[in-house]
Structures are given as C-alpha cells and as structure tokens.
Amino acid sequence: MLNFPTLHTSPFLSVLPETLANKVKEIAVVVKYNDGEFIHDRGDMKRGLSIVKTGAVNVGVYGEDGAFILTSTLGEGQCFGEFTLFTKLPRTHHAAARGVTEIYQIPGKKFMGLTEKEPQILNALLTVTLMRTHYLIEMLDAFRRLPLRERTAKTLVTMMGPRGATGTKGGEYKISCRQSELASMLGVTRVSLNRVLQQLADLTLIKIGYGYIEILDTNCMISWVGRHCGLTALEG
Structure with missing residues (x-):
C-alpha cells in the first residue's frame, strides 16, 4: 500500500x-x-x-x-x-x-x-x-526542481521511511506499491514512469517486480539521490 x-x-x-x-x-x-x-x-x-x-x-x-x-x-x-x-x-x-x-x-x-x-x-x-x-515541503521541492528520473528516485527513498531519512542501514528494501498508483501520485503517465524505473534498474539501484519495487542497496540509493538531486536527505 x-x-x-x-x-x-x-x-x-x-x-x-x-x-x-x-x-x-x-x-x-x-x-x-x-x-x-x-x-x-x-x-x-x-x-x-x-x-x-x-x-x-x-x-x-x-x-x-x-x-x-x-x-x-x-x-x-x-x-x-x-x-x-x-x-x-x-x-x-x-x-x-x-x-x-x-x-x-x-x-x-x-x-x-x-x-x-x-x-x-x-x-x-x-x-x-x-x-x-x-x-510535503520536501517533496514539493522535488516536484518543482528535479527531472522525472531524479524525482522518482527521491520519492522511492522517501518511501523507505526512517531508513530513507537517516541512511544508517544498508541492504535491500522492498516497497509494496502499484506502478499505476506511483505514476498517478507523481503526475505522469505509466509509460513515462516505466521508462525512468527501467533507467534506475539499469543503474542497478532497483529491481522492478509485480506489485513492488525493491531497493537493491539502500545506502547506494541514498548516496545516488544525494549526488543527483543536489540536496542530501535530512535526518530526523
């Protein structure tokens, strides 16, 4: 969900x-x-x-x-x-x-x-x-400033919850969601979302499954978002 x-x-x-x-x-x-x-x-x-x-x-x-x-x-x-x-x-x-x-x-x-x-x-x-x-303020920045690939990656990090906020744990992390729901929330078509998800998969950051998206290494994903989104995740 x-x-x-x-x-x-x-x-x-x-x-x-x-x-x-x-x-x-x-x-x-x-x-x-x-x-x-x-x-x-x-x-x-x-x-x-x-x-x-x-x-x-x-x-x-x-x-x-x-x-x-x-x-x-x-x-x-x-x-x-x-x-x-x-x-x-x-x-x-x-x-x-x-x-x-x-x-x-x-x-x-x-x-x-x-x-x-x-x-x-x-x-x-x-x-x-x-x-x-x-x-929501954090995500508004992403929606206004970032290309879709980076915005999607930052959203996935946010969906990791506290682990995504602190980046203190590595390893895999599975997010249960439908791609149609994620596309709707990002305000894009499913075709556009599928394209950027595949790009993130080609970078070995995620694995796309039926009804889920798996972060292959949470620390690597957080580091990638920090480098490409211009702002590091806030701890809290």
Missing part, C-alpha cells in the same frame, strides 16, 4: 498513551464503507476528524477528463480532515474506501471539547500534522 503523504508520520492514535487513545475512540462513531464508497467529497464543509480503523482510504481529485487522480492512500491509524477543526475551509479532495473500510468519525465539537480537557491529544495531532507538512 502506498501511503504517500504519511510516510514519515506515525498514526495519530499511536502517539497517544493508551488511556487517551481510548478516550478518542469513545467519542467516535465507527462507520463502515464498502469498496469505492465515498467518505466525503471535495468541497464538503463538514467539520470533523476521521481516523482509519480498518482498511484503507484513497484520496484524490477528478481531472478534466473525468479520471480520478490518486494523490495518496491512507492506511490503518492514519487521520484526515484535521484542518476542518481549525478553519472554515472546504475539503480539498475526495476520499473513498479502498476495500471494505471502517472509519472512526469524530464530530468537530466533540473532538475540540475533549482536547480542552486533555490538551495532550491536541499536541499529538499537531505533531503528526507538522511532520506531514515537513515531508
């Missing part, structure tokens, strides 16, 4: 003590969605926090041709909709269930009321949100 914008963030509930995580769950309503069923639409003004209990959520927008452009897939424990708690802005993306999915739905007033009594919950949400923002 490809958790593009949440690769460097811990699931919201996991950064809370168990007692506080349980309090968050107690004020939530668990809603079950079937595969492809929309959880919310772009433009919705409904205020509240959503947390993936089981399954996954596809997040994206529709292009002018009517095709759904996937921007991320959120897995269990990941949250979304947090900005609606603090602003009166509409939701920017559609969110739909990927497979049968259960969501903790928490109305805005209930969540904010709980945080007044338990401010540590709000601190945890802020931490997760800022980590996500930090990652």
Whole structure:
C-alpha cells in the first residue's frame, strides 16, 4: 500500500498513551464503507476528524477528463480532515474506501471539547500534522526542481521511511506499491514512469517486480539521490 503523504508520520492514535487513545475512540462513531464508497467529497464543509480503523482510504481529485487522480492512500491509524477543526475551509479532495473500510468519525465539537480537557491529544495531532507538512515541503521541492528520473528516485527513498531519512542501514528494501498508483501520485503517465524505473534498474539501484519495487542497496540509493538531486536527505 502506498501511503504517500504519511510516510514519515506515525498514526495519530499511536502517539497517544493508551488511556487517551481510548478516550478518542469513545467519542467516535465507527462507520463502515464498502469498496469505492465515498467518505466525503471535495468541497464538503463538514467539520470533523476521521481516523482509519480498518482498511484503507484513497484520496484524490477528478481531472478534466473525468479520471480520478490518486494523490495518496491512507492506511490503518492514519487521520484526515484535521484542518476542518481549525478553519472554515472546504475539503480539498475526495476520499473513498479502498476495500471494505471502517472509519472512526469524530464530530468537530466533540473532538475540540475533549482536547480542552486533555490538551495532550491536541499536541499529538499537531505533531503528526507538522511532520506531514515537513515531508510535503520536501517533496514539493522535488516536484518543482528535479527531472522525472531524479524525482522518482527521491520519492522511492522517501518511501523507505526512517531508513530513507537517516541512511544508517544498508541492504535491500522492498516497497509494496502499484506502478499505476506511483505514476498517478507523481503526475505522469505509466509509460513515462516505466521508462525512468527501467533507467534506475539499469543503474542497478532497483529491481522492478509485480506489485513492488525493491531497493537493491539502500545506502547506494541514498548516496545516488544525494549526488543527483543536489540536496542530501535530512535526518530526523
């Protein structure tokens, strides 16, 4: 599964003590969605926090041709909709269930009321949100500045999570993802992505498999990205 914008963030509930995580769950309503069923639409003004209990959520927008452009897939424990708690802005993306999915739905007033009594919950949400923002700023630089081959390589390093951030471990690393999803998130055609993936494979940096991309040596990959992308990975 490809958790593009949440690769460097811990699931919201996991950064809370168990007692506080349980309090968050107690004020939530668990809603079950079937595969492809929309959880919310772009433009919705409904205020509240959503947390993936089981399954996954596809997040994206529709292009002018009517095709759904996937921007991320959120897995269990990941949250979304947090900005609606603090602003009166509409939701920017559609969110739909990927497979049968259960969501903790928490109305805005209930969540904010709980945080007044338990401010540590709000601190945890802020931490997760800022980590996500930090990652997105890094990737925005890659999208604006780098050719597709280098951008793809940097994205793969980022998808390695903490190992990609620090580069302290070598060896192989397998990333489970569909090339169609990766192409959509990079904003390119699958043909273009296949071409640059093959270039990276020819450099013996990766191995392309069915439903996965394998980094053959993580240290070599991180070093290559550092040399060709102009900026080294930040440690954190």
